Amino acid sequence: MVKKIPKKKSVSDKDPFENVDASLGSGNLKNVPGIEFIVKVAEGIGGKPSRDVAEILLGRHNVNEFLIAKKLNLTINQIRNILYRLSDFGVVSFTRKKDKKKGWYTYFWTINILRSLEVAESKVLKSIQGLEKQKSSREKKRFYRCVPCQIEVSEENALLSNFSCTECGEVYTLSESNKILEEINNALKILNSELDKINNALTIERSKIDKRIVAKDKSDKRKKSEARRVKREANAAIKKAAKKVLERKTKSPSKTKKVVKKSPKKKSVPKKKVNKKISKTKKSKK
Ligand SMILES: [Zn+2]
Structure with missing residues (x-):
């Protein structure tokens, strides 16, 4: 139980942008169908600068807007205006991340191939x-x-x-x-x-x-069936343990009977003594 808590925390703290293409190296265009039409759509929306932005985003995911601005030698506001216009048509989408120290958001952009087409x-x-x-x-x-x-x-x-x-x-x-x-x-x-x-x-x-x-x-199915298997095994283990306890009880009925029978008699006996006797019987079981 104690071990699980830090594990969970580390998952939520995981940087969602760790895969950001920070170097802005060449995008993987091999798997992008209809590139000529996608850049044409972008150009139709915002002219040449939009086309340039689309060309940078193609084959990449979550591209830092500051890197786009740097690459195209435009201000961050110019880049944002271009990207907002493209996003009005659903051609691009973003995720944002807050800079904890400075308090502002940085946007990370991805082109939506299907929507563009x-x-x-x-x-x-x-x-x-x-x-x-x-x-x-x-x-x-x-x-x-x-x-x-x-x-x-x-x-x-x-x-x-x-x-x-x-x-x-x-x-x-x-x-x-x-x-x-x-x-x-x-x-x-x-x-x-x-x-x-x-x-x-x-x-x-x-x-x-x-x-x-x-x-x-x-x-998802694999995860679910794995979770079900773990649960099933846990249940089986519990049942097995319960069965063992039951078996022990039935094997030594005299002991349990003694406890039950003794308890009403002990009403007059001080509580401390009762506790001692119960703990003794527990220990003897183990
Ligand atoms: Zn005329």
Whole structure:
């Protein structure tokens, strides 16, 4: 019992950041799927500095924000602003640790690969949907344009202004929808191939997470069954001990009977004597 207390304490005092990559050496990028899309998502959120931060976080866990600032030659506030913006989208997450002496918190950042890929996927899907909409309306309707103004209008609006530009009066010409449709189709091809790659990366990342969960479940189950085994053995030991005591009692019934029978008689006897006799019988048992 006495030994257990310091053991427990040492567990809670364990530094959760002992695995922090303090040297900020090269991150392990081998196991990160869809890197190009992840950095693109980061860049879409906060421009080049966000991309730089994402590149540092890739393949690492719990990176000290001061190290990121140092590496990118930015102030800690600049780095925090970038990271907070990324965390608004769930692209990065943090754990924090309080400096007991100075009283402030240091944040340790990790990039969320799955979430980043999901953001990438939804962005590409949105672009695809927008282009599909344009495509179908262009296939169904006709559009007119004013060449000098570089403006395009729907056929309804062209009709309303008698097929002349409301800005400069130039006569509208029929838009070359075929050329535009070709451009849309090319863009869709690129986006769909990107979507395939993102989905592949998502599949890889999800299966990695599933494996981690399965491994954790397994180790949890192992721990539980181990705990159950220990409990079972402890119970068995207690039962065994109890059985032994019972066996001893039944083997020498005269002794126990004596104690029981004697006790009422001893009412008149001073307490001290009773104690002595009981302790004697106890000793004799052992
Ligand atoms: Zn015009």
